[in-house]
Amino acid sequence: MRLLSSSSGEMKFFPSRAGIPPYAILSHTWEEEEVSFQDWQGEREKVKKVKGFRKIEYCCQQAVKDGFDWVWVDTCCIDKTSSAELSESINSMFRWYKEASVCYAYLADVKRSPLSTIESQIAESHWFERGWTLQELIASKNVIFYSEDWCQIGTKLQLSTLISSITGIEETYLDSANIQNASIAQRMSWAANRKTTREEDIAYCLLGIFDVNMPLLYGEGERAFLRLQEALVKAYPEDHTLFAWGTIVERFSGSVLTDAQILGYEPIEYNPEGDGSLLGLLAKSPADFKSSGKFICHWDYQIYFRAWQSIRMVPTVVGSSIHVELPMFKRLKYTEPQASHDYCSFSDGLPVGRLRETTFAILTCGYYEEKGFMVVAIPLIVCSGSYGRTQQIVINESTTLKRYPNHVLHNAGSKIIVERQPCYQPHTRDIVVRRFVSSMTLKTLYIPETIEKQQYSSILKEVRPTRGAIMAFLFQYDFATGLVICISRVGERHNGTDKLHFVVRHIDATAAIEDSIRKGERHQGYADQENPERMKLVFTESQYSHTYDALNYVCNNWDRIEGGQTMGFPQQFQVAGSRYGPSVRIATERIYIGGDPEQPIDIVDIIIQPELNQPRLVTDWEGKLEYENKREEDGYTWRDETGWRKTRRDETSSQERHNLRYARTRGGGRRRT
Incomplete structure (x- = not known):
């Protein structure tokens, strides 16, 4: 000195x-x-x-x-x-x-x-x-x-x-x-309104405040503040206030959607935020902590990290991402009625809102007020193998320590990756899936080499001009039935007459599977009829699965399958559901980059089994019988054209309901249609 x-x-x-x-x-x-x-x-x-x-x-x-x-x-x-x-x-x-x-x-x-x-x-x-x-x-x-x-x-x-x-x-x-x-968020908030001549100094001037050291690299710009936060992740691994930055809201604005908007009956409203990029867990500058000055770590949550029976993974910086174990919840426990869905609206840089799957991470921090200790929730948007966040954090009447005590968080911990997701850069002939609503399990995808996919972003980009099958989805209903949807491009690109062709095909491999079982064929050693869990594996074993064969057949013969639909823009196409198969509704729209008709982008909506409150489809024959009995006891009736609907007492007599249950019991369940 x-x-x-x-x-x-x-x-x-x-x-x-x-x-x-x-x-x-x-x-x-x-x-x-x-x-x-x-x-x-x-x-x-x-x-x-x-x-x-x-x-x-x-x-x-x-x-x-x-x-x-x-x-x-x-x-x-x-x-x-x-x-x-x-x-x-x-x-x-x-x-x-x-x-x-x-x-x-x-x-x-x-x-x-x-x-x-x-x-x-x-x-x-x-x-x-x-x-x-x-x-x-x-x-x-x-x-x-x-x-x-x-x-x-x-x-x-x-x-x-x-x-x-x-x-x-x-x-x-x-x-x-x-x-x-003082917590990290409190100390960061002290610098939220301060300025430095050099951009890097806003990070370097905080080194002593946090008692950390790091080399100085003038010229790195805002990267200096990221390096400071990465050092804080290592120095204070149990202080989640580092992630508690942004605008405080009572409800995530992107999730304020009606059922009609989700199902495509009404347009999706959206408010473009920033440049359309999703953010990582780390902030851009101390200014992001302007509203975080009262956030502290609650002493009761220390057990979340140090419970001897389950040691939690502390946050780890890997490249530009954060690997962390956080309590995850599909929905917050709102005290007021809310739409029961797991979607939010996000533009991704497009002039339209898109449905994205969302979940909430509860941080082990918050602040005290008259109602008790309020905890912080971060809305996370599902991306390709990871999550991204926005500037918003959620605090409302339901995000309290009473509703999310330590044992609740302990059972909900999930290891995730959170990282910044760059804004989507539109390209001519891209196919953007705006709505993808399904209660069925997506088992696998087919995509040719000429297409680059972002699975969870639902964006298909052509690597080179493509005609024919572009993408096919295989959904699982139970161990023997499923659904295939194939998207193909037809028409000529140069004169703007190209369109999208859709094939929707229900798959029922029950007869083939039962026949092979009767013949004594072994399906990868899992032909035990008394074990339904093993029978379900028939669906996933490609060597013997008739459902995978059906997927390949549809992809290779999409132009020869009856019932396919070539769609212009805009247009809608619907396939009615059967007793054991959901209905499918598809809609298309075309927008243009910068209003240039030579640069089209195709927007697609795919709605499968649109009843959002309907439970997932059952996975075995015995379960189907129990499921149908339960639905009818609850006052529902099945009709092929409408599916399960609530029945008024005057529509079906008690004797008819009794006869229906008796016939099913004697006959081993309803016959397939």
């Missing part, structure tokens, strides 16, 4: 921390014409003409009065031409201010006036807006404030109430001895 003699102006280097004498330290905002280390080594008369010399002179004079032989001033005591010295100084600066006997805070824009009228000037001072002065305020135990002409205004202790109202820092944390009790 290099110190300046307060009486002679001599500069001396102290290599050992133990040998550093008591010293005063100056806190100020940088202005034009500051005195550098090289300036101080030159002629003293020239240095005195530099604007920045006056505050150094004030500091030295005050130090002499207070009995200090040495002072430290950042402008002239650091050789900034040496990157090694600059890096060491910035990583040590918090400690230097903390170990100083006194800190003189020079407010160059505050003029001498009575204390009653000077408070407004103090509140508007640039000193409270700069990034570096934050650590100088907190680290130094004894801070004395001076006006423009070096007139004492007061001490940090005397002005603590005013300083707390200006900075948002609780008075307790104005003492550096208590700062480790």
Whole structure:
């Protein structure tokens, strides 16, 4: 550490921390014409003409009065031409201010006036807006404030109430001895409204606040703040407030959808957020923590990480993603009625809203209010193998510690990957699946080599011009039945007559499978008829599965299968459901990039079994019988044209219902149609 003699102006280097004498330290905002280390080594008369010399002179004079032989001033005591010295100084600066006997805070824009009228000037001072002065305020135990002409205004202790109202820092944390009790979000919020000249310094000025170290790389831009957060992930793995940033809402705006919007009867409303990109768990700057100043880690949630029977995976930085184990919930437990769906609206950079599957991660942090401890929920949007988030965090009457105690979170923990998802870049002839609503299990996909897919984003991009089958979905109903949907492109591209062709085919391989079982054929060793769980594997074994054969058949013969539909734009196509097969509704629309008719993008809606509240289809014969009995006992009736519908008492007599159940019991269940 290099110190300046307060009486002679001599500069001396102290290599050992133990040998550093008591010293005063100056806190100020940088202005034009500051005195550098090289300036101080030159002629003293020239240095005195530099604007920045006056505050150094004030500091030295005050130090002499207070009995200090040495002072430290950042402008002239650091050789900034040496990157090694600059890096060491910035990583040590918090400690230097903390170990100083006194800190003189020079407010160059505050003029001498009575204390009653000077408070407004103090509140508007640039000193409270700069990034570096934050650590100088907190680290130094004894801070004395001076006006423009070096007139004492007061001490940090005397002005603590005013300083707390200006900075948002609780008075307790104005003492550096208590700062480790503040959460990451609280400390970040203190810097939310502060600025630095260099973009990287908004991260570097917080190193001491969080007691972490990292190399300085000027020129890396906003990457510096990401590196700081990555260091915090390692240093504070149980502090989820690091992820609790953004705009606080009572309900995720993207999920405010009606059933009619989800099913395609009404357009999807959407509000483009940012550039259409999904974000990762880490914030872009301290400004994102502006509303997070009261978030703390609840002591009860410490058990979530340290329960001996199930040790949780702490957050880990892998490349640009975060691997973390978080409690995941499909829906929040709202106290008010809500639509029971797991979708949200997101534009992805398109001029249309798209349904995206969404879930909520509960963080082990929040804040206290009259209703109790409120926990933070992050809406996560499902992407290709990972998740992305938006700027919103959810806190409402249902996100409380009472509703999400430790044992509930313990049972809901899931290991996930959260990372930034870039905005979709539209390309001519892309196919965008706007709605993909299904209660059936998607087993596999068929996509030719000429198509690049983003599975969970439901965007198909042509690698090269493609005619014929583009994509086929295979859905599982039970161990023997399923559904295939094939999308193909037909027509000529050059004259704009190309269209999309859809084939929807219900698959029933029951007879073939039962025949092979009767013949004693073994299906990968799983032909045990008494074990339904093994019978279900027949569907997934491609060597013997008739359903996979059906998928390949549809893909190879899509243009020869009866019932296919070639669709223009816009157009709708519907296939009625059977007793054991859902109905399918498909709609198409075409939009143009920049309004250019030579650059079309095709929008597709696929709605399968649209009753959102209907349970998933049953998976075995015995289960089907129980399921039908239960539905009829609940007052539902099956009709081929409508499916299960609530029945009025006057529509079906009790005797008819009894006869129907009796016939099914004697006959082993309804016959397939």
